[in-house]
Amino acid sequence: MTSGTTDLKDVDLTDLDAFAGGFPDDVFTRLRAEAPVWWHRPTAHTPGGVGFWVLSFYEMIMAAVSDAELFSSERAPGASGGGTIIEDLPYGFASGVLLNMMDDPRHHRIRRLVTPSFTPRALALMEAEIRSRSRAIVDGIAQRGSCDFLTEVAVELPLQAVAALMGIPDSDRANLMAWSNTTLDYEGRELGESNDAVSRAAASMTEYGNRFIEEKKVCPGQDIISAVVGATIDGDDGHLEPLTDLELVMFFNLLVVAGSETTRNSIALGMVALIDHSEQLCALRDDRSLMAGAVEEILRWTSATLYNRRTATRDTELDGHVIRQGDKVTLWWPSANRDGSVFEDPFRFDIRRDPNPHLTFGYRTHFCLGANLARMEIRCILDELLDRLEGFTLAGPVERVRTNKHAGVWHVPMTFCPRQTTPTPAGRCS
Ligand code: HEM
Numbered sequence: 559m560t561s562g563t564t565d566l567k568d569v570d571l572t573d574l575d576a577f578a579g580g581f582p583d584d585v586f587t588r589l590r591a592e593a594p595v596w597w598h599r600p601t602a603h604t605p606g607g608v609g610f611w612v613l614s615f616y617e618m619i620m621a622a623v624s625d626a627e628l629f630s631s632e633r634a635p636g637a638s639g640g641g642t643i644i645e646d647l648p649y650g651f652a653s654g655v656l657l658n659m660m661d662d663p664r665h666h667r668i669r670r671l672v673t674p675s676f677t678p679r680a681l682a683l684m685e686a687e688i689r690s691r692s693r694a695i696v697d698g699i700a701q702r703g704s705c706d707f708l709t710e711v712a713v714e715l716p717l718q719a720v721a722a723l724m725g726i727p728d729s730d731r732a733n734l735m736a737w738s739n740t741t742l743d744y745e746g747r748e749l750g751e752s753n754d755a756v757s758r759a760a761a762s763m764t765e766y767g768n769r770f771i772e773e774k775k776v777c778p779g780q781d782i783i784s785a786v787v788g789a790t791i792d793g794d795d796g797h798l799e800p801l802t803d804l805e806l807v808m809f810f811n812l813l814v815v816a817g818s819e820t821t822r823n824s825i826a827l828g829m830v831a832l833i834d835h836s837e838q839l840c841a842l843r844d845d846r847s848l849m850a851g852a853v854e855e856i857l858r859w860t861s862a863t864l865y866n867r868r869t870a871t872r873d874t875e876l877d878g879h880v881i882r883q884g885d886k887v888t889l890w891w892p893s894a895n896r897d898g899s900v901f902e903d904p905f906r907f908d909i910r911r912d913p914n915p916h917l918t919f920g921y922r923t924h925f926c927l928g929a930n931l932a933r934m935e936i937r938c939i940l941d942e943l944l945d946r947l948e949g950f951t952l953a954g955p956v957e958r959v960r961t962n963k964h965a966g967v968w969h970v971p972m973t974f975c976p977r978q979t980t981p982t983p984a985g986r987c988s
Contacts, residue, residue: 566593571612571888572603572644574744574960581864581965583905586893589614595877598888605645605750610867610886611876616897618877619889619917622868626923629868632661634884642866643963644888645750656808658816658924665923667791668801668809672927675723675782681930684722688934691718692942700946700976704953707970712826713818715939719931720817724810725781726770737763738815744960767810768803783810819964820862821932825939826956826970828856831907833950833972838909843944852909853936858916859907861892862965866920891917892965947974 569585576582589596594615600607613619622629632654633640640646641653653659657668674680695714699705713735721731740759747753771787778784786801786809793799801809832839832852842848870885881887894917896904901911919926926932943950953973959966 566596567599569598570601570603571598571962572601572605572749574603574749574962577864577962578958578960580958581861581892583892583896586614586890586896590893590897594618595879597879603748608886610644610888611879611881613876613887613889614893616894616900616917619891619894620921622876622887622889623921623923626661628871628874629887630661630871631659631665631866631868631924634869634871637869637884640869642868644865644867644886651804652808655802655804656812657805658812662923664791664794668786668805669927671786671789671791672782672809675785676927676930678930681934684719684931685934685938687722688715688719688938689942691715691722692938695939696942696946703975704971704973707829707972708822708826708967709969711939711943712822712829712970715825715935716821716932717818719821719935720813720928723781723817723931724783724813725774725779730766733766734763734814735818737766738819742815742819742959742961742964742966749962763811763814764807767807767814771803771806771810782813816926817928817931819966821928821935823862823965823967824856824860824932825936826967827860827862827965828936828940829943829950829972830952830956830970831856831859833952835907838907839944839950842909842940843948846941848909849937849940851912851914852940853933854914854916855907855909855911856936857918857933858895858901858911858914860965861895861916861918863891863918863920864961864963864965865890866924891920946977948977949973949975 566588570576589612594613595618596612596614598604598610598612600609604610613622630640631642633649637649639648639653641656641659647653647659657665660668692715695711699710705711717731717735718728721728721734726734737759740755741763743756747756771783774781774784774787778788787806790798790800832842838852842852865888868887868889870881870883870887872883874881895901898904900915919929951973952971954969954971956967957969959968
């Protein structure tokens with residue numbers, strides 16, 4: 559499917575094997591040039607046997623996400639399913655209940671409750687903790703000279719950070735990570751299919767979440783879960799009401815997964831990009847004023863979420879194509895981030911890129927709540943790594959997760975050595 563000469567009709571974005579080598583950039587380069595609004599016919603892999611629209615062009619994606627009433631994250635009017643992944647999720651259980659699969663006004667009312675936990679002021683208070691956790695993570699590998707950078711570094715910080723944000727005890731983190739990994743793993747199954755391990759992991763996470771929420775109701779803390787369990791929002795009848803038990807546990811699940819499974823891939827693949835561009839790694843090590851730009855370029859380059867879906871709530875037209883009410887419309891963020899009409903030389907990794915208006919965190923109504931937390935995590939762990947270690951080298955292939963939803967990696971074997979206190983000769987720092 560990834561050959562430049564392949565007919566577009568043979569492209570199958572629901573075939574997870576097509577993502578084995580990472581995001582299929584060559585396919586999307588063709589789509590942007592030849593069919594920026596493209597109808598993906600159903601294939602043997604497509605959940606429900608229903609095709610969907612593929613938006614690959616930056617401006618078109620921005621336009622669609624900017625009209626959240628027309629392009630719903632929840633469902634088409636009266637539909638029994640919807641949500642933001644290609645397969646329909648049942649309305650009232652996942653779509654319409656998870657914050658990211660809910661439309662305004664309820665989405666806005668709930669989002670308002672939790673935004674105080676992510677303000678720059680709130681995050682500034684977390685920074686010392688994120689820095690000390692980054693230090694401890696690097697302490698754990700520094701003397702060894704090698705590690706699996708994914709499992710021992712990149713997974714750890716986002717997981718610890720989201721657990722701290724939610725008030726989850728350190729001792730429960732490993733279980734949550736294992737459950738979350740299992741639900742996102744498509745090894746041995748296709749889109750829309752489940753298996754015993756996935757069902758068990760989802761049930762365990764929900765059971766844990768329900769218990770955790772009950773404890774927070776009795777004994778609230780300073781965490782984001784306590785902020786939602788005790789709160790009320792305007793109901794549709796104008797009266798104040800608490801979030802439903804299902805909304806609470808789905809919010810719990812969303813934070814665990816969104817908070818830990820995305821940033822880890824940006825940290826890991828960001829480090830790989832820096833190793834591949836060692837002159838930029840050296841520059842960053844020696845001049846930390848480059849850090850903010852480096853973080854943005856890592857986010858653009860790695861584009862950890864590959865797509866989100868919307869559903870048309872009425873008939874409309876996009877770029878001359880008739881979109882029918884109920885049609886699924888998918889927005890491919892990494893493709894927007896490689897759009898040459900917005901990014902000069904988009905396939906060049908450049909920590910000095912300015913401006914860098916990437917769409918890695920989405921746009922407008924559902925813009926990522928954790929964007930600034932993710933940025934802070936990437937900055938803190940890079941600072942710590944570059945202060946303490948050098949000679950970073952990949953010691954084996956990067957092993958990828960079989961999925962079309964995340965730029966997921968399982969393993970990144972890496973070697974390095976403690977940084978010399980005396981300056982190293984130019985070129986040695988990578
Ligand atoms: C590099 C890391 C991350 C990436 C690439 C990422 C990506 C995204 C994207 C693309 C969306 C928009 C989805 C849509 O429009 O349908 C989103 C929403 C969201 N993200 Fe993130 N995210 C990251 C980190 C985080 C973290 C650390 C947290 C929480 C601790 C988080 C929590 C959320 C939540 C709650 C939403 C839903 C917001 C809403 O619907 O209003 N994310 N994220």
